[in-house]
Amino acid sequence: MANPDPITPITRNPAGPLVILAALGTGSLLTLMLLSNSTMAAHTSALYSSFAAHGVGSVVAAFALLALWRLRGTQKDRTVLRRHAPLWAYLGGISGALTVVATSLAANSELALTGTLALGIVGQMALALIFDATGAMGIERRLPSGRQLLSLAAIVVGTLLIIFSRGMS
Amino acid sequence: MLVMIALALAGGMLVALSRQINGRLALQTTALQSSFWNHVVGLAVLTIVVLGAGSFWPEGAATAPFIAWIGGAVGVAFVGLGSWLIPRLGAAMTGGLLVAGQMLSGVALDLLRGEDAVLWMQLGGVALILAGVALSRR
Known part of the structure; x- marks a missing residue:
């Protein structure tokens, strides 16, 4: 928790109107998501609703990643080679679940x-x-x-x- | 009751925790990759929970309408965008503005669907949130 490994900060225009609008739009996605997930929960259970959402989400995200990789395919020379992320950074899904x-x-x-x-x-x-x-x-x-x-x-x-x-x- | 209060508080804290961790992963990979790992790891955890207490195809899953299945797809965008926002706005402003967007759209939906709610409280809440959003601009 105590900032063992600080990463280059992104400080350009921290709270510009476009970022604020993006955040509000993202928040409204949550209304849609909860509408869907609560419909599933009403038919099954809160646990199953979350399980199904994570399952569908995994498949959708995998396809989106594959599509992106295909689009970018050859141009793999990303100029900024970042260090590997620590293992714990992959585990945000645990607390989400x-x-x-x-x-x-x-x-x-x-x-x-x-x-x-x-x-x-x-x-x-x-x-x-x-x-x-x-x-x-x-x-x-x-x-x-x-x-x-x-x-x-x-x-x-x-x-x-x-x-x-x-x-x- | 105290246990339940602690659980409800913990529920919110877990949201902040996963967003912070996913945001860190996005800094070193991409927002979409952080959303992918969030869903895959979450699915693994929930698979274990369902194995212990539940069913992979409960009664009612088959009759659930289409809209019940799209939440996960929306969630991919939600988590990815959250990971993108957090290094830009910080955890508190990201959380605040996400909640603001959720509440404004939620009240709009409630009014459209004619949900039962105390109108002055809804409108007062909307006014306060709009003021808060206006103040968030630097």
Whole structure:
């Protein structure tokens, strides 16, 4: 966690409007993904829904990689030869898979889906701030500005309002 | 109850953790490769869990509609883009803006489908999120 192996930071235009729009668009993909995965969960179970999504995702990603390699085929002379990534960097999928187990257990308790989502947002943002402050996993260390903290606070409070707007009616 | 609260918090922390690790892999490979490994490794873990407690073709899988099967394909793009974003925005702003995009589109979907929710809370939430997004610009 303590930044053992820092990697060249990407500092060009850190929060330009295009990157922000890309992030918002990516977030809206999550709405589509949850709509699909919750449909599967309703037909089977939360665990099976995640299993199926990872299976389909593995196949789709493999085809996308193959297609890219075929397209690029000959021009393998990538100028920047980066060092090999450490083994642990390949294991992000473990925590992704365990997320389902943790959240589906919590959602079936008194917390219900609303409480689980709300606490999940808090947990995610708290750890993300710690990661930024420590430069965890070799990603550039950065301290959020006062303006960014205000931005994050507004987003988190707005998100909690929306989550509870569903749970209260 | 405390255990459940801890589990719910851990659920969110695991999201931040996997995004950070995948982002690191993307820095040394590509965003698409990080998404590929995320899905393959996750599938291996879930295969073990399903072996222990579940079925590979449960009742209901056969009758699930097409839309139930596309989540994984969307997830490939979601994880890849997240890995691309995290070195650019940092973990906190990436997480915040992803949640913002999810909530704005989620409220739009809820309103379209006429889901039951407290309107003033939804609109207040949207206003706060839009303000937060506006503030995120440097």
